[in-house]
Amino acid sequence: MGNGNGSDILEDNPLIPQLARVQKKITESADTISLRLVRADSRPLGYRPGQFNMLGLPGFKEAPFSFSSLEDYTGTFVHTIRAAGNVVSALCRLRQGDHVTFRGPFGTGWPLDKALGRNLILVAGGIGMAPLRPVVDYVRENRDSFRDVFLLYGAKTTDDLLYRRQLAQWNEEITVLLAADRVRGELPLPVQEGVVTKLLPRVHTALSETISFMCGPQVMIKFAAGALLLDGQSAGDIYVSLERRMECGVAQCGHCQIGAKFVCKDGPVFALADITRFQDTLL
Amino acid sequence: MSTSHSISADNLCRWVDSLAGRFQVLGPVAAKRGQNVFAPIDNSAPLALDYCTTMLGPRFFIYPSVQRLCKIDRETNTYMAADPGPARTQLIFAIHPCDMHAISVLDRTFLGPNKDFYYAKRRQETYTVVLNCSRACDQGFCASMGTGPFLRLTEGFDVVMTALDGEYLLEAGSPRGQELIETAPGLQKTGRMRLYEKSRLEQQAAASFTKSLETEGLPELLMRTFEHPVYKEVADARCLGCSNCVLVCPTCFCYKMVDRVDFEAKIVERSRHWDACQDYWFAEVHDGNFRQPQQARLRQFMTHKLCTWVEQYGCFGCIGCGRCMTWCPTGIDITEMAKEIQRAPTRQLELG
Amino acid sequence: MSDGKPRIGVFKYSCCAGCEFQLIFFQKHVLETLGKVEIVFCRMLQSGGVEEGPFDVALIEGTITEQWQIEQLRKIRSVTTYVIPIGSCAVCGGVPAIKNNEQEYTIQSRVYEDTSRLTSIRAHSVDQYVPVDGYIKGCPMGERDLAEFVTSLLLGKRPEFIQYPVCVECKLQHNICVLVAYHWPCMGPVTNAGCGALCPSHDRECYGCWGPMKNAHARALANRFAKMGLSEEDICRRFTEFGEPTVEWKPGQVRRWDVVQK
Structure with a gap:
């Protein structure tokens, strides 16, 4: 953007947002939507799975959102958003053709290279599926590079499971296991009643040859990571995507610090081994 | 460092007078009831060169407490720049070494891999003239932190001055500082003797400190003792959660974004304000608060300054100025807390 | 918010009415803004009005010190989307609540010779009786928070009031x-x-x-x-x-x- 008065401070300034247009709005569940955004100048962002954008609307401030699509170098990107909080609710009210601002991509993303040639367990809870969807897409595009791949995905009810139309399709290439606290309605795949950690016994693979990625509510991360550690997986092989109140995205505002780590710069994806030595990591 | 010069006190005043024509000079002046503050001056008359310390370090000339980032027109989605930097090139005069070190610590945040445009512009347009301390201040422990009483930096500043027997020794820290010195009236080249006297004075000054902190092994110790009861004891008994400590700290960099909308809901002004990790809402997210109890916030302050900062930036976040304890309404002293942890690292919380 | 202009009601209980005055004074600065809302009921601003609501926003001023105030407050709550106490009296008891330091009768008899017709109760803030949706603090309510409230109303967002010391x-x-x-x-x-x-x-x-x-x-x-x-x-x-x-x-x-x- 920066077409105001051409001041040098606006060019390439990470604190100055850029403009994107809502190309498509997809309703995922009762309170969740996906926005397919296209950059005003259509230049690709060059983002990686697990990185995030600061999406915002002037006057509403900004909030961090992980990419829920794989970079296709057309300048488009998708964010899945659940209505909660000020800016998020406003984003959910947007319609096709409306404009949003974004800054990014920020962060490091999922360490996919570490998973190459190994087994991969993805654990997602609720909206935590959004940052893992590009991982699923990447795995499906490069299926031969990975060994056994599991997606363990839980939500409050069956209706709250996101990307419902794609789950069966994913199941053709990777093992998709679903759980919901309350099962109702029909899905092409079976849904187990209960929390997502109950799916772990159904994962039969050598944990020493496995990388785990997880994203979801704090309590889910605690229990799922705990269960995997008990089963013998090393804390260096468990990666979690953490939540903080990022405001700047460039390791300046200090809000997202966990010990010596900045979630916006060093994360939001961390190896469990790197963060458990600090305090105030999880709620 | 290039050759040093000395200048008489009178000529120093004349030098400041001449600098005031070229720069917006900011220096320590006397405020009400025996306090000192950094303020703009037009000539050398109001300068209080024997000042001990100020409540706020001069960081706010480079990193303002409220800084406009941009203005946004909601209808046309166009952006206008805000805060174009200082109107005139600034010159901060008589910064104490601890505060100069603090600015160099801030540089690591704002001029690191993610360069901050606003900070960089102000930093570039600010000359820094340091005045070495010849005596210790009550609450300072800069000698322990390696940031005083004399400047230890070799770059990142322009001029360093040392008061020696009614004269001032001037040494340049940068080419533009050298130019600055050459504009001073009545300069005299100094010999090795003067530098010897300077180092003797430095030793004297360093010996006069009453407060100290043993930093050897401290980051590792603090990393092991997150659960030490001292945090809870101090937080429960005395910590007001008022954020005074972090707002007066010259190395604190945290800020929050603030959007203000005009009454026609058309123009949005985005600014950043200094934020405080002692504030209850600092680590709040939609699902909860990561540092809900005051003890967690107090621990964040102390362990960040003395422990995790080292991992982040390769230096301590504390420069030993003693401001946080001076300006804490209940006198919480992080050196005392650190000493308690060093004294009994494995002490457990007593119940009942 | 319902379609069109947000409907606002302003109610006053035990206080000096300074906050209502602040609102009216504020209007002088931003006449256009307050033109974008419909003030349905505000005793100090206009006579008449619809006291029964419904309201999108009810601004409540003053401490609750009598039984009838509680009853009216509950009625307002039932017809209002956002109930917002304004000013220290409504938010935290304010000056009228100083009387809580002493016995009710002691206080009453210090002021009035005949206390037989007084019906006052202990002074409490609005949120002690009904759930509220935010506070505009201050004595009188602060311009910064009021501006945040008004602009948030225009933008359709939840106001972010100042919460630090x-x-x-x-x-x-x-x-x-x-x-x-x-x-x-x-x-x-x-x-x-x-x-x-x-x-x-x-x-x-x-x-x-x-x-x-x-x-x-x-x-x-x-x-x-x-x-x-x-x-x-x-x-x-x-x-x-x-x-x-x-x-x-x-x-x-x-x-x-x-x-x-x-």
Whole structure:
């Protein structure tokens, strides 16, 4: 953007947002939507799975959102958003053709290279599926590079499971296991009643040859990571995507610090081994 | 460092007078009831060169407490720049070494891999003239932190001055500082003797400190003792959660974004304000608060300054100025807390 | 918000009406803005009006000190989307709640010869009786929070009111701390900001007129006041002048302590 008065401070300034247009709005569940955004100048962002954008609307401030699509170098990107909080609710009210601002991509993303040639367990809870969807897409595009791949995905009810139309399709290439606290309605795949950690016994693979990625509510991360550690997986092989109140995205505002780590710069994806030595990591 | 010069006190005043024509000079002046503050001056008359310390370090000339980032027109989605930097090139005069070190610590945040445009512009347009301390201040422990009483930096500043027997020794820290010195009236080249006297004075000054902190092994110790009861004891008994400590700290960099909308809901002004990790809402997210109890916030302050900062930036976040304890309404002293942890690292919380 | 202009009702209970006046005064600055809302009921602004609602926003001013006020408040709540107490009286009891320091009858008989027709009850804030959706603090309510409220109404967002202590604003203004430097009994560390640190900026200590900040550690400040030599009565007065009934400031009302911790 920066077409105001051409001041040098606006060019390439990470604190100055850029403009994107809502190309498509997809309703995922009762309170969740996906926005397919296209950059005003259509230049690709060059983002990686697990990185995030600061999406915002002037006057509403900004909030961090992980990419829920794989970079296709057309300048488009998708964010899945659940209505909660000020800016998020406003984003959910947007319609096709409306404009949003974004800054990014920020962060490091999922360490996919570490998973190459190994087994991969993805654990997602609720909206935590959004940052893992590009991982699923990447795995499906490069299926031969990975060994056994599991997606363990839980939500409050069956209706709250996101990307419902794609789950069966994913199941053709990777093992998709679903759980919901309350099962109702029909899905092409079976849904187990209960929390997502109950799916772990159904994962039969050598944990020493496995990388785990997880994203979801704090309590889910605690229990799922705990269960995997008990089963013998090393804390260096468990990666979690953490939540903080990022405001700047460039390791300046200090809000997202966990010990010596900045979630916006060093994360939001961390190896469990790197963060458990600090305090105030999880709620 | 290039050759040093000395200048008489009178000529120093004349030098400041001449600098005031070229720069917006900011220096320590006397405020009400025996306090000192950094303020703009037009000539050398109001300068209080024997000042001990100020409540706020001069960081706010480079990193303002409220800084406009941009203005946004909601209808046309166009952006206008805000805060174009200082109107005139600034010159901060008589910064104490601890505060100069603090600015160099801030540089690591704002001029690191993610360069901050606003900070960089102000930093570039600010000359820094340091005045070495010849005596210790009550609450300072800069000698322990390696940031005083004399400047230890070799770059990142322009001029360093040392008061020696009614004269001032001037040494340049940068080419533009050298130019600055050459504009001073009545300069005299100094010999090795003067530098010897300077180092003797430095030793004297360093010996006069009453407060100290043993930093050897401290980051590792603090990393092991997150659960030490001292945090809870101090937080429960005395910590007001008022954020005074972090707002007066010259190395604190945290800020929050603030959007203000005009009454026609058309123009949005985005600014950043200094934020405080002692504030209850600092680590709040939609699902909860990561540092809900005051003890967690107090621990964040102390362990960040003395422990995790080292991992982040390769230096301590504390420069030993003693401001946080001076300006804490209940006198919480992080050196005392650190000493308690060093004294009994494995002490457990007593119940009942 | 329903279609068209947001419907606003302004109600006044036991107070000086300063907040309502502030609203009307504020209108002078931004006539166009208040033109974008419909003031359905506001006694000071216009006669008549629809007292029964419904309202999108009800601004409640004043402390609740009588039974009929509680009943009306509940009715307002049932027909209103957002109930917002304005000003210290409605938010935290304010000045009228000073009377809670003494027995109701003692207070009544000090003012009135004949107390037989008085129906007043202990003074409490609005949120003690009905759930509320936000607070515009201040005495009178602050312009910064009021502006945030009005612009949020226009944008359709939840207002972000100031929740940090006065100390933060005071430091942003570069004021020298009057509590530490001059040993004045400043209430800044436990008081909600929004005033722009008005008193410390004019060489006075904060007297807490905006009421307590959430999570204020009143007892630690009271201890500090005690060490400075303030009498228990003086300390108690500081913590009861505004916000007598609040949980945040109760621990500072030292008269109720058994022992002042040294």
